[in-house]
Amino acid sequence: MFDSFELNKIAGSVLAGVLLLFLIDAVGGAFVHTDHVEKQAFVPEGTEMFEAGNGGPPKEVAAPVIESSVPLIAAADLEKGAKVFKKCAACHSVDAAKGNGTGPNLANIVGRATASADVGFGFSGALSGLGGDWGYEELDGFLRKPKEYAPGTKMAFAGLKKVSDRAAVIAYLRANTENAPALPVAEMVEDAVETAADAAEGAADAMNEGAMHH
Ligand code: HEC
Structure with a gap:
């Protein structure tokens, strides 16, 4: 030795x-x-x-890039979200007490099952046929181009082209959702912190073992 x-x-x-x-x-x-x-x-x-x-x-260089707004939601400005929501407010409310308008009530929409019956709204087959929940990616896809995401939808809205507008309005919907699902970005950070903590623990263990051999 x-x-x-x-x-x-x-x-x-x-x-x-x-x-x-x-x-x-x-x-x-x-x-x-x-x-x-x-x-x-x-x-x-x-x-x-x-x-x-x-x-x-x-x-190929000029081809448009479809970007998801999801990574931007965590840092999005809620005031901007409220402003963007004015475009939706003709048909939707985020106030549960106000019920449905031309569109279904959007209180607690994030993570809610698509076209769920408990809001008592007459959804089109296009929407009730979607299945799944309104997660962040789903909302982003739908709000970008409703008619492309759910062909035949009766939501008469062209969509929000700007990623920043979608991020802001989704952040606003999230702020009006009780117990909203965690943002994927926050999940990624949590995972990274956990991995780093595990690695540090492992390194500390290895050092302690090494010290014991001397
Ligand atoms: C001109 C009216 C109108 C406008 C403006 C509008 N919507 Fe809608 N929205 C609807 C209708 C009608 C439906 C139901 C569609 C169907 O059944 O096909 C709907 C459905 C939805 C759904 C699905 C709800 C569920 O319970 O599954 C979401 C989410 C939504 N809209 C968000 C928005 C947001 C956010 C905006 C603004 C950026 C917006 N909408 C603008 C009329 C509108």
Whole structure:
């Protein structure tokens, strides 16, 4: 067995060796990099694209990206949500006492079963056929383009194109839901914290075991 003095010596020489390698790499790298940069200056990246003569980036780049608003809900501004909800207020209320309007009452909507009977609203087959619950992703999908998400729905609303508007209005619906389901982002953070705590515990155990052997 090595005693700790010997171990320190070994660790010291390994460290010195690694430092030397870094130094060689850094000094050598400095020359290689200079050479590289000079070459790049004559042939800038992306030149070929314009030489091809089509006047712009390839079509794939311009394709619209469908973004989910869900990661933005946690940080969304409730006042903005209340403002966006004005677009919905012609047909919906989040006040349970106000009951249904042209659209069903939306109090406690987050996590509620889609088109649930207990609100006493005459849903279209399009909505009652959806099944499942109004989770965050489902609300995001529906509110982006109701007619695409639930073809044949009688909700006469074009949808909210902006992710930030959807995040805000979903945050507002969440604020008007008792015991709303946890936001996926919050869940992810909780999981990450748990994993980190487990890892730290494991490391502490390993260190204690190591100390006991000395
Ligand atoms: C012009 C009236 C109208 C507007 C504006 C409107 N809705 Fe609706 N909404 C409806 C109707 C009608 C339904 C029922 C649809 C069906 O049965 O097909 C509905 C259904 C819903 C549902 C499903 C409810 C459930 O219990 O399953 C949600 C969620 C919803 N609307 C949210 C919104 C939000 C949020 C807005 C604003 C961004 C909005 N709606 C704007 C009329 C409207």
